[in-house]
Amino acid sequence: MDKTARTTLRIGDWEVDTVSGLATRGEERIQLEHRALALLLCLAGQPGEVIGIDALLARGWPDVIVSPDSVYQAITSLRRQLGDDSRQPRYIATVPRLGYRLIAKVAVVPGVGEPADAGEAPVLMERAAASMPDADPTPRPRAFRSKPAGLLVIALLGVSGVAAYQLGGRADADAPVPSAPSRLQTLAVLPFLDLTDAMNEEPFADGMTEELIVRLSKVPGLRVSAPTAAFQFKDKQVPVPEIARSLGVSYLLDGSVRKSERTLRVSVRLLRADDGFVVWSDTYDRPHEDKLAMQDEIAGEVTSVLARLAPPPVEARKH
Structure with a gap:
Protein backbone atom coordinates (compact mmCIF):
# COMPACT_ATOMS: atom_id res chain seq x y z
CA MET A 1 0.00 0.00 0.00
CA ASP A 2 1.25 3.50 -0.84
CA LYS A 3 2.26 5.05 2.44
CA THR A 4 1.02 8.47 1.29
CA ALA A 5 -2.51 7.06 1.17
CA ARG A 6 -2.83 7.31 4.94
CA THR A 7 -0.42 9.39 6.95
CA THR A 8 -0.55 10.40 10.59
CA LEU A 9 0.93 13.76 11.46
CA ARG A 10 1.95 15.00 14.86
CA ILE A 11 0.98 18.67 15.04
CA GLY A 12 1.85 20.04 18.46
CA ASP A 13 0.16 17.73 20.97
CA TRP A 14 -2.25 16.28 18.42
CA GLU A 15 -1.90 13.30 16.08
CA VAL A 16 -3.97 13.85 12.94
CA ASP A 17 -5.05 11.21 10.43
CA THR A 18 -4.72 13.03 7.09
CA VAL A 19 -7.43 10.90 5.46
CA SER A 20 -10.17 10.57 8.06
CA GLY A 21 -9.54 13.86 9.84
CA LEU A 22 -9.54 12.12 13.22
CA ALA A 23 -7.29 13.95 15.69
CA THR A 24 -6.21 12.42 18.97
CA ARG A 25 -4.44 13.74 22.03
CA GLY A 26 -4.07 11.11 24.71
CA GLU A 27 -7.63 9.95 25.45
CA GLU A 28 -9.13 12.98 23.71
CA ARG A 29 -10.57 12.54 20.22
CA ILE A 30 -11.98 15.12 17.81
CA GLN A 31 -13.28 14.83 14.27
CA LEU A 32 -12.09 17.62 12.01
CA GLU A 33 -14.53 18.84 9.39
CA HIS A 34 -13.37 18.37 5.79
CA ARG A 35 -12.51 21.99 5.09
CA ALA A 36 -10.89 22.49 8.48
CA LEU A 37 -8.67 19.48 7.75
CA ALA A 38 -7.80 20.87 4.30
CA LEU A 39 -6.75 24.21 5.82
CA LEU A 40 -4.74 22.52 8.57
CA LEU A 41 -2.86 20.39 6.02
CA CYS A 42 -2.23 23.44 3.87
CA LEU A 43 -0.69 25.26 6.83
CA ALA A 44 1.21 22.17 7.94
CA GLY A 45 2.70 21.78 4.46
CA GLN A 46 4.76 24.92 5.14
CA PRO A 47 5.11 25.14 8.92
CA GLY A 48 6.24 28.53 10.15
CA GLU A 49 5.51 30.16 6.78
CA VAL A 50 2.73 32.69 6.19
CA ILE A 51 -0.06 31.25 4.03
CA GLY A 52 -2.24 33.87 2.36
CA ILE A 53 -6.02 33.97 2.34
CA ASP A 54 -6.17 33.30 -1.42
CA ALA A 55 -4.12 30.12 -1.04
CA LEU A 56 -6.34 28.91 1.80
CA LEU A 57 -9.48 29.71 -0.19
CA ALA A 58 -8.13 27.76 -3.16
CA ARG A 59 -7.36 24.76 -0.95
CA GLY A 60 -10.55 24.70 1.11
CA TRP A 61 -13.06 25.89 -1.49
CA PRO A 62 -11.79 24.85 -4.94
CA ASP A 63 -14.01 25.90 -7.86
CA VAL A 64 -16.28 27.86 -5.53
CA ILE A 65 -16.41 31.62 -4.99
CA VAL A 66 -16.67 32.46 -1.29
CA SER A 67 -15.65 35.48 0.76
CA PRO A 68 -12.55 35.58 3.02
CA ASP A 69 -14.98 35.33 5.94
CA SER A 70 -15.23 31.62 5.17
CA VAL A 71 -11.52 31.22 5.95
CA TYR A 72 -11.79 33.26 9.14
CA GLN A 73 -14.72 31.18 10.37
CA ALA A 74 -13.02 27.89 9.49
CA ILE A 75 -9.80 28.94 11.25
CA THR A 76 -11.78 30.05 14.30
CA SER A 77 -13.54 26.69 14.40
CA LEU A 78 -10.25 24.84 13.93
CA ARG A 79 -8.64 26.77 16.75
CA ARG A 80 -11.56 25.97 19.01
CA GLN A 81 -11.25 22.25 18.28
CA LEU A 82 -7.49 22.26 18.85
CA GLY A 83 -7.86 24.22 22.09
CA ASP A 84 -5.91 27.17 20.68
CA ASP A 85 -6.19 30.86 21.64
CA SER A 86 -5.81 33.53 18.94
CA ARG A 87 -4.43 36.00 21.50
CA GLN A 88 -1.78 33.58 22.78
CA PRO A 89 -1.56 31.02 19.97
CA ARG A 90 0.25 27.70 20.29
CA TYR A 91 -0.93 26.32 16.94
CA ILE A 92 -2.14 28.93 14.45
CA ALA A 93 -0.94 32.53 14.51
CA THR A 94 -2.69 35.34 12.66
CA VAL A 95 -0.51 37.57 10.51
CA PRO A 96 -2.72 40.65 10.04
CA ARG A 97 -3.59 41.54 6.44
CA LEU A 98 -1.44 38.65 5.17
CA GLY A 99 -2.85 35.33 6.37
CA TYR A 100 -1.98 32.64 8.90
CA ARG A 101 0.98 30.48 9.85
CA LEU A 102 1.29 27.23 11.76
CA ILE A 103 3.66 27.73 14.70
CA ALA A 104 3.30 24.28 16.27
CA LYS A 105 5.94 21.64 15.54
CA VAL A 106 5.04 19.21 12.76
CA ALA A 107 6.32 15.66 12.19
CA VAL A 108 5.22 12.46 10.49
CA VAL A 109 4.28 9.68 12.91
CA PRO A 110 6.05 6.56 11.59
CA GLY A 111 4.12 3.33 11.24
CA VAL A 112 5.10 0.15 13.00
CA GLY A 113 8.67 -0.74 12.06
CA GLU A 114 9.15 2.43 10.02
CA PRO A 115 11.82 5.03 10.86
CA ALA A 116 10.74 8.61 11.44
CA ASP A 117 11.58 10.91 8.55
CA ALA A 118 10.85 14.51 9.52
CA GLY A 119 12.02 15.82 6.16
CA GLU A 120 9.28 13.89 4.41
CA ALA A 121 6.49 15.65 6.31
CA PRO A 122 5.85 18.62 3.98
CA VAL A 123 5.68 16.39 0.89
CA LEU A 124 3.28 13.94 2.51
CA MET A 125 1.09 16.73 3.86
CA GLU A 126 0.83 18.47 0.52
CA ARG A 127 -0.01 15.21 -1.26
CA ALA A 128 -2.60 14.28 1.33
CA ALA A 129 -4.27 17.71 1.18
CA ALA A 130 -4.22 17.84 -2.62
CA SER A 131 -5.76 14.38 -2.93
CA MET A 132 -8.72 15.13 -0.66
CA PRO A 133 -12.03 15.03 -2.54
CA ASP A 134 -14.12 18.18 -2.70
CA ALA A 135 -16.64 18.36 0.14
CA ASP A 136 -19.30 19.35 -2.39
CA PRO A 137 -19.22 17.02 -5.42
CA THR A 138 -21.63 19.23 -7.42
CA PRO A 139 -19.91 20.27 -10.66
CA ARG A 140 -19.16 23.98 -10.87
CA PRO A 141 -19.04 26.14 -14.00
CA ARG A 142 -15.51 27.04 -15.05
CA ALA A 143 -16.35 30.72 -14.61
CA PHE A 144 -16.44 30.16 -10.87
CA ARG A 145 -12.92 28.73 -10.66
CA SER A 146 -10.55 30.57 -8.39
CA LYS A 147 -7.55 32.04 -10.20
CA PRO A 148 -4.72 32.42 -7.68
CA ALA A 149 -2.16 32.34 -10.47
CA GLY A 150 -3.77 35.37 -12.10
CA LEU A 151 -3.72 37.23 -8.82
CA LEU A 152 -0.03 36.41 -8.47
CA VAL A 153 0.71 37.86 -11.90
CA ILE A 154 -1.14 41.07 -10.99
CA ALA A 155 0.77 41.31 -7.73
CA LEU A 156 4.09 40.79 -9.49
CA LEU A 157 3.24 43.47 -12.04
CA GLY A 158 2.30 45.83 -9.22
CA VAL A 159 5.65 45.52 -7.50
CA SER A 160 7.89 45.08 -10.54
Whole structure:
Protein backbone atom coordinates (compact mmCIF):
# COMPACT_ATOMS: atom_id res chain seq x y z
CA MET A 1 0.00 0.00 0.00
CA ASP A 2 1.25 3.50 -0.84
CA LYS A 3 2.26 5.05 2.44
CA THR A 4 1.02 8.47 1.29
CA ALA A 5 -2.51 7.06 1.17
CA ARG A 6 -2.83 7.31 4.94
CA THR A 7 -0.42 9.39 6.95
CA THR A 8 -0.55 10.40 10.59
CA LEU A 9 0.93 13.76 11.46
CA ARG A 10 1.95 15.00 14.86
CA ILE A 11 0.98 18.67 15.04
CA GLY A 12 1.85 20.04 18.46
CA ASP A 13 0.16 17.73 20.97
CA TRP A 14 -2.25 16.28 18.42
CA GLU A 15 -1.90 13.30 16.08
CA VAL A 16 -3.97 13.85 12.94
CA ASP A 17 -5.05 11.21 10.43
CA THR A 18 -4.72 13.03 7.09
CA VAL A 19 -7.43 10.90 5.46
CA SER A 20 -10.17 10.57 8.06
CA GLY A 21 -9.54 13.86 9.84
CA LEU A 22 -9.54 12.12 13.22
CA ALA A 23 -7.29 13.95 15.69
CA THR A 24 -6.21 12.42 18.97
CA ARG A 25 -4.44 13.74 22.03
CA GLY A 26 -4.07 11.11 24.71
CA GLU A 27 -7.63 9.95 25.45
CA GLU A 28 -9.13 12.98 23.71
CA ARG A 29 -10.57 12.54 20.22
CA ILE A 30 -11.98 15.12 17.81
CA GLN A 31 -13.28 14.83 14.27
CA LEU A 32 -12.09 17.62 12.01
CA GLU A 33 -14.53 18.84 9.39
CA HIS A 34 -13.37 18.37 5.79
CA ARG A 35 -12.51 21.99 5.09
CA ALA A 36 -10.89 22.49 8.48
CA LEU A 37 -8.67 19.48 7.75
CA ALA A 38 -7.80 20.87 4.30
CA LEU A 39 -6.75 24.21 5.82
CA LEU A 40 -4.74 22.52 8.57
CA LEU A 41 -2.86 20.39 6.02
CA CYS A 42 -2.23 23.44 3.87
CA LEU A 43 -0.69 25.26 6.83
CA ALA A 44 1.21 22.17 7.94
CA GLY A 45 2.70 21.78 4.46
CA GLN A 46 4.76 24.92 5.14
CA PRO A 47 5.11 25.14 8.92
CA GLY A 48 6.24 28.53 10.15
CA GLU A 49 5.51 30.16 6.78
CA VAL A 50 2.73 32.69 6.19
CA ILE A 51 -0.06 31.25 4.03
CA GLY A 52 -2.24 33.87 2.36
CA ILE A 53 -6.02 33.97 2.34
CA ASP A 54 -6.17 33.30 -1.42
CA ALA A 55 -4.12 30.12 -1.04
CA LEU A 56 -6.34 28.91 1.80
CA LEU A 57 -9.48 29.71 -0.19
CA ALA A 58 -8.13 27.76 -3.16
CA ARG A 59 -7.36 24.76 -0.95
CA GLY A 60 -10.55 24.70 1.11
CA TRP A 61 -13.06 25.89 -1.49
CA PRO A 62 -11.79 24.85 -4.94
CA ASP A 63 -14.01 25.90 -7.86
CA VAL A 64 -16.28 27.86 -5.53
CA ILE A 65 -16.41 31.62 -4.99
CA VAL A 66 -16.67 32.46 -1.29
CA SER A 67 -15.65 35.48 0.76
CA PRO A 68 -12.55 35.58 3.02
CA ASP A 69 -14.98 35.33 5.94
CA SER A 70 -15.23 31.62 5.17
CA VAL A 71 -11.52 31.22 5.95
CA TYR A 72 -11.79 33.26 9.14
CA GLN A 73 -14.72 31.18 10.37
CA ALA A 74 -13.02 27.89 9.49
CA ILE A 75 -9.80 28.94 11.25
CA THR A 76 -11.78 30.05 14.30
CA SER A 77 -13.54 26.69 14.40
CA LEU A 78 -10.25 24.84 13.93
CA ARG A 79 -8.64 26.77 16.75
CA ARG A 80 -11.56 25.97 19.01
CA GLN A 81 -11.25 22.25 18.28
CA LEU A 82 -7.49 22.26 18.85
CA GLY A 83 -7.86 24.22 22.09
CA ASP A 84 -5.91 27.17 20.68
CA ASP A 85 -6.19 30.86 21.64
CA SER A 86 -5.81 33.53 18.94
CA ARG A 87 -4.43 36.00 21.50
CA GLN A 88 -1.78 33.58 22.78
CA PRO A 89 -1.56 31.02 19.97
CA ARG A 90 0.25 27.70 20.29
CA TYR A 91 -0.93 26.32 16.94
CA ILE A 92 -2.14 28.93 14.45
CA ALA A 93 -0.94 32.53 14.51
CA THR A 94 -2.69 35.34 12.66
CA VAL A 95 -0.51 37.57 10.51
CA PRO A 96 -2.72 40.65 10.04
CA ARG A 97 -3.59 41.54 6.44
CA LEU A 98 -1.44 38.65 5.17
CA GLY A 99 -2.85 35.33 6.37
CA TYR A 100 -1.98 32.64 8.90
CA ARG A 101 0.98 30.48 9.85
CA LEU A 102 1.29 27.23 11.76
CA ILE A 103 3.66 27.73 14.70
CA ALA A 104 3.30 24.28 16.27
CA LYS A 105 5.94 21.64 15.54
CA VAL A 106 5.04 19.21 12.76
CA ALA A 107 6.32 15.66 12.19
CA VAL A 108 5.22 12.46 10.49
CA VAL A 109 4.28 9.68 12.91
CA PRO A 110 6.05 6.56 11.59
CA GLY A 111 4.12 3.33 11.24
CA VAL A 112 5.10 0.15 13.00
CA GLY A 113 8.67 -0.74 12.06
CA GLU A 114 9.15 2.43 10.02
CA PRO A 115 11.82 5.03 10.86
CA ALA A 116 10.74 8.61 11.44
CA ASP A 117 11.58 10.91 8.55
CA ALA A 118 10.85 14.51 9.52
CA GLY A 119 12.02 15.82 6.16
CA GLU A 120 9.28 13.89 4.41
CA ALA A 121 6.49 15.65 6.31
CA PRO A 122 5.85 18.62 3.98
CA VAL A 123 5.68 16.39 0.89
CA LEU A 124 3.28 13.94 2.51
CA MET A 125 1.09 16.73 3.86
CA GLU A 126 0.83 18.47 0.52
CA ARG A 127 -0.01 15.21 -1.26
CA ALA A 128 -2.60 14.28 1.33
CA ALA A 129 -4.27 17.71 1.18
CA ALA A 130 -4.22 17.84 -2.62
CA SER A 131 -5.76 14.38 -2.93
CA MET A 132 -8.72 15.13 -0.66
CA PRO A 133 -12.03 15.03 -2.54
CA ASP A 134 -14.12 18.18 -2.70
CA ALA A 135 -16.64 18.36 0.14
CA ASP A 136 -19.30 19.35 -2.39
CA PRO A 137 -19.22 17.02 -5.42
CA THR A 138 -21.63 19.23 -7.42
CA PRO A 139 -19.91 20.27 -10.66
CA ARG A 140 -19.16 23.98 -10.87
CA PRO A 141 -19.04 26.14 -14.00
CA ARG A 142 -15.51 27.04 -15.05
CA ALA A 143 -16.35 30.72 -14.61
CA PHE A 144 -16.44 30.16 -10.87
CA ARG A 145 -12.92 28.73 -10.66
CA SER A 146 -10.55 30.57 -8.39
CA LYS A 147 -7.55 32.04 -10.20
CA PRO A 148 -4.72 32.42 -7.68
CA ALA A 149 -2.16 32.34 -10.47
CA GLY A 150 -3.77 35.37 -12.10
CA LEU A 151 -3.72 37.23 -8.82
CA LEU A 152 -0.03 36.41 -8.47
CA VAL A 153 0.71 37.86 -11.90
CA ILE A 154 -1.14 41.07 -10.99
CA ALA A 155 0.77 41.31 -7.73
CA LEU A 156 4.09 40.79 -9.49
CA LEU A 157 3.24 43.47 -12.04
CA GLY A 158 2.30 45.83 -9.22
CA VAL A 159 5.65 45.52 -7.50
CA SER A 160 7.89 45.08 -10.54
CA GLY A 161 9.38 48.52 -10.07
CA VAL A 162 10.62 47.98 -6.51
CA ALA A 163 14.27 48.94 -6.07
CA ALA A 164 16.67 46.55 -4.34
CA TYR A 165 18.63 48.08 -1.49
CA GLN A 166 21.89 46.72 -0.10
CA LEU A 167 22.49 46.47 3.63
CA GLY A 168 22.89 49.92 5.14
CA GLY A 169 22.05 51.67 1.84
CA ARG A 170 20.16 55.00 1.84
CA ALA A 171 17.35 56.02 -0.50
CA ASP A 172 18.51 58.26 -3.35
CA ALA A 173 16.71 61.57 -2.97
CA ASP A 174 17.13 62.26 -6.71
CA ALA A 175 15.80 58.90 -7.86
CA PRO A 176 12.53 59.03 -9.84
CA VAL A 177 9.38 58.07 -7.99
CA PRO A 178 6.62 56.05 -9.68
CA SER A 179 3.82 58.54 -10.21
CA ALA A 180 0.32 57.81 -8.97
CA PRO A 181 -2.62 58.25 -11.39
CA SER A 182 -3.72 61.18 -9.21
CA ARG A 183 -1.69 63.25 -6.77
CA LEU A 184 -1.45 61.94 -3.23
CA GLN A 185 -3.89 63.93 -1.06
CA THR A 186 -5.32 61.81 1.76
CA LEU A 187 -3.40 59.02 3.43
CA ALA A 188 -3.61 56.64 6.38
CA VAL A 189 -0.61 54.83 7.87
CA LEU A 190 -1.65 51.37 9.02
CA PRO A 191 0.08 49.66 11.97
CA PHE A 192 3.25 47.97 10.76
CA LEU A 193 3.40 44.18 11.14
CA ASP A 194 5.91 42.38 13.32
CA LEU A 195 7.00 39.42 11.16
CA THR A 196 10.11 38.54 13.13
CA ASP A 197 10.44 34.89 14.12
CA ALA A 198 10.13 35.69 17.83
CA MET A 199 7.45 38.33 17.13
CA ASN A 200 9.05 40.56 19.79
CA GLU A 201 9.53 43.72 17.73
CA GLU A 202 5.96 45.01 18.05
CA PRO A 203 7.03 48.14 20.01
CA PHE A 204 9.48 49.01 17.22
CA ALA A 205 6.80 48.39 14.56
CA ASP A 206 4.28 50.59 16.40
CA GLY A 207 6.92 53.28 16.85
CA MET A 208 7.69 53.15 13.14
CA THR A 209 3.99 53.67 12.40
CA GLU A 210 3.66 56.64 14.74
CA GLU A 211 6.87 58.27 13.49
CA LEU A 212 5.63 58.07 9.90
CA ILE A 213 2.27 59.60 10.86
CA VAL A 214 4.02 62.51 12.58
CA ARG A 215 6.40 63.11 9.68
CA LEU A 216 3.85 62.77 6.88
CA SER A 217 1.29 65.00 8.63
CA LYS A 218 3.78 67.86 8.17
CA VAL A 219 3.93 67.48 4.38
CA PRO A 220 2.13 70.47 2.75
CA GLY A 221 -0.95 69.44 0.78
CA LEU A 222 -1.14 65.98 2.41
CA ARG A 223 -3.79 65.07 4.97
CA VAL A 224 -2.98 62.09 7.19
CA SER A 225 -5.46 60.12 9.29
CA ALA A 226 -4.98 60.29 13.07
CA PRO A 227 -3.13 57.42 14.82
CA THR A 228 -6.19 56.46 16.89
CA ALA A 229 -8.21 55.96 13.71
CA ALA A 230 -5.55 53.87 11.98
CA PHE A 231 -4.70 51.70 15.01
CA GLN A 232 -8.28 50.44 15.27
CA PHE A 233 -7.41 48.13 12.37
CA LYS A 234 -4.44 46.56 14.11
CA ASP A 235 -4.54 42.74 14.07
CA LYS A 236 -7.71 42.78 11.96
CA GLN A 237 -8.30 41.17 8.58
CA VAL A 238 -10.07 43.96 6.64
CA PRO A 239 -9.88 44.54 2.86
CA VAL A 240 -7.97 47.63 1.74
CA PRO A 241 -10.98 49.40 0.11
CA GLU A 242 -13.04 48.92 3.27
CA ILE A 243 -10.30 50.43 5.47
CA ALA A 244 -9.94 53.37 3.11
CA ARG A 245 -13.68 54.05 3.07
CA SER A 246 -13.82 53.90 6.86
CA LEU A 247 -10.94 56.38 7.23
CA GLY A 248 -11.95 58.57 4.29
CA VAL A 249 -8.58 58.33 2.52
CA SER A 250 -7.45 57.64 -1.04
CA TYR A 251 -4.16 55.89 -0.18
CA LEU A 252 -2.87 53.56 2.52
CA LEU A 253 0.70 53.12 3.69
CA ASP A 254 1.56 49.86 5.42
CA GLY A 255 4.67 47.85 6.13
CA SER A 256 6.37 45.12 8.07
CA VAL A 257 9.44 44.43 10.19
CA ARG A 258 11.68 41.38 9.81
CA LYS A 259 14.90 40.44 11.54
CA SER A 260 17.97 38.43 10.56
CA GLU A 261 20.64 38.17 13.25
CA ARG A 262 21.69 41.81 13.88
CA THR A 263 19.80 43.32 10.95
CA LEU A 264 16.27 44.71 10.88
CA ARG A 265 14.45 44.93 7.55
CA VAL A 266 11.60 47.42 7.25
CA SER A 267 9.39 47.05 4.17
CA VAL A 268 7.00 49.87 3.21
CA ARG A 269 4.19 49.91 0.62
CA LEU A 270 1.89 52.62 -0.70
CA LEU A 271 -1.47 51.17 -1.76
CA ARG A 272 -4.13 52.80 -3.89
CA ALA A 273 -7.38 52.52 -1.95
CA ASP A 274 -9.85 51.88 -4.76
CA ASP A 275 -8.19 48.71 -6.06
CA GLY A 276 -5.44 47.86 -3.53
CA PHE A 277 -2.68 48.05 -6.17
CA VAL A 278 0.85 48.88 -5.04
CA VAL A 279 1.85 52.36 -6.22
CA TRP A 280 5.26 52.42 -4.56
CA SER A 281 7.24 50.18 -2.23
CA ASP A 282 10.73 49.93 -0.81
CA THR A 283 12.83 47.96 1.67
CA TYR A 284 15.27 49.34 4.23
CA ASP A 285 17.93 47.18 5.92
CA ARG A 286 19.60 48.61 9.00
CA PRO A 287 21.89 47.23 11.73
CA HIS A 288 19.99 46.32 14.87
CA GLU A 289 21.57 49.04 17.00
CA ASP A 290 19.82 52.32 17.84
CA LYS A 291 16.16 51.64 17.03
CA LEU A 292 15.04 55.24 17.62
CA ALA A 293 17.63 56.51 15.17
CA MET A 294 16.54 53.83 12.71
CA GLN A 295 12.88 54.89 12.97
CA ASP A 296 13.85 58.52 12.47
CA GLU A 297 16.06 57.77 9.47
CA ILE A 298 13.60 55.52 7.64
CA ALA A 299 10.66 57.83 8.36
CA GLY A 300 12.65 60.71 6.89
CA GLU A 301 13.44 58.78 3.71
CA VAL A 302 9.86 57.61 3.20
CA THR A 303 8.53 61.12 3.85
CA SER A 304 10.94 62.55 1.27
CA VAL A 305 9.67 60.12 -1.35
CA LEU A 306 5.95 60.57 -0.64
CA ALA A 307 6.26 64.35 -0.42
CA ARG A 308 6.92 64.34 -4.18
CA LEU A 309 3.61 62.54 -4.74
CA ALA A 310 1.64 65.05 -2.65
CA PRO A 311 -0.11 67.99 -4.36
CA PRO A 312 1.70 71.32 -4.20
CA PRO A 313 0.59 73.80 -1.51
CA VAL A 314 -2.34 76.07 -2.34
CA GLU A 315 -0.06 79.12 -2.55
CA ALA A 316 2.12 77.42 -5.16
CA ARG A 317 -0.87 76.45 -7.28
CA LYS A 318 -2.05 80.04 -7.51
CA HIS A 319 1.05 81.11 -9.45
